[in-house]
Amino acid sequence: MKWRLTSRFVLSIITVVLIVILVNSILTVGFFITRASGYWGNKEAESAEDFTRALEKHIQLKDDKPVLDASGKKKLTERKAWVQFLNKAGQEVGSYKKPKKVPTAYAPIDIVQQYKYKEVDAQTTTYFGQKGSLTYMVGVADSKNQRIVFNLNKDSLFLLSNKVLLFFLVVDLLIALLVGFFFSKRLAAPLYKLIEGIRQLQKRRFNKQLPIPRGVYAEVFNNVNDLAATLDHYEKQRQQLEEMREDWIRNISHDLKTPMASIRGYAEFIKEDAATLKVEELKEYTQIIEKKSIYIQELIDDLNLTTKLKNPAQSLTKQSTNMVSFMREMVIELLNDPKFQAAELEFIAEETNIETSIDQKLIKRALLNIIYNALLHNKEDVQVQVQVEKAESPYRVKIRIEDNGKGIPAREQPFLFERYYRGTNTENNYGTGLGMAIARDIVQAHQGEIELTSKEGSGTKLNIYL
Secondary structure, three states, X not given: OHHHHHHHHHHHHHHHHHHHHHHHHHHHXXXXXXXXXOOOOOHHHOOHHHHHHHHHHHEEEEOOEEEEOHHHHHHHHHOOEEEEEEOOOOEEEEEEOOOOOOOOEOOHHHHHHHHHOOXXXXXXXXXXXXXXXXXXXXXXXXXXXXXXXXXXXXXHHHHHHHHHHHHHHHHHHHHHHHHHHHHHHHHHHHHHHHHHHHHHHHOOOOOOOOOOOOOOOHHHHHHHHHHHHHHHHHHHHHHHHHHHHHHHHHHHHHHHHHHHHHHHHHHHHHHHHOOOOOHHHHHHHHHHHHHHHHHHHHHHHHHHHHHHHOOOOOOOOOEEEEHHHXXXXXXXXXXXXXXXXXXXXXXXXOOOOOEEEEOHHHHHHHHHHHHHHHHHOOOOOOEEEEEEEEOOOOOOEEEEEEEOOOOOOOOOXXXXXXXXXXXXXXXXXXXXXXXXXXXXXXXXXXXXEXXXXXXXXXXXXXXXXX
């Protein structure tokens, strides 16, 4: 894996270098071709050779005598140049602005030497042109303009250019290879650690944090560490829920076995001694069987309900409801229950009508579950307040259920609305462990929200928004 990443980086850099060399070569050749064709040329940058050839248009021959027109003279003056006309014998037959030290006659070899090697002075270079039978020599005074003559063999020049090109290509590739190797090794090193960190996540080892490197990978490593921390949190939460589920299954099994044992025991007892039992005894035993059967039925109903509420396709039977009268009737009904006649339950409502659309049966079930918890899991003298009021948008109604009981330990509060949870702040942990989870699911099915505030020893407050 390491060498695969490194080789890919190196190959990428070599490819980029080759492309750059190819593009530069094409651009260089194209530049010289277009320059030679005059595409990039302009009059201000006209070369001395071009100037000498162009001067031929300004020379006229009259009786084999050269005559330079005014435009040609002007160009010579602007270019700080002079001209000398020679016949076939190499003798001067005319001139314009020629320096005095320039000879008036030349042998053929002198003309060749003058063109190839000699300069009139350090400032002046000579160029030659042809007009009819006359040869004219132009001297251009420009210290930056020099003639350098190379004697090269065409074949050897081609071979030499190939060798030079190959040499530079090999050197460039070697440099690219070395730079690419060290660069890719430095660039790929964090990736090895990153891949190893991802492998640790795959193996569910979420508690290992990667060291954060400097540079472009810092944000990536931070994100991977955040992901690991999040997964670690969820894994611990999953383990806690798994333990709670197992405890819940054990408790439910116990809760089912106890009434089932009672039902079976009393049923067998009635079966065997029915003839000898008194009416009062028979009635007592059947009431016990009925009570235990009701408990089992309630447990099954709770399990079915919590499953249905988790199904998004489960429809609610909603109807417009005055929540003030709905809550008042529910509290009165609860106080009329013989089990809660002595309960200190207070209903508070400043409004007379707060309308919202609810499934009355389910909302009543949710609110009763919460109130039952407040009454059953605290001391008998616990005071419970139930208040209903208008809520801020996007909700319409806010229901507050608050008690001054024992409160809920902070470590248990995150799990209060989870399935299978049974609190430890009371000796009475009788129940299915689904009551608060059902209440939350019902509220959420109404697109509502439920908030918990509790402090151990100071009571508990729940706000329900619908």
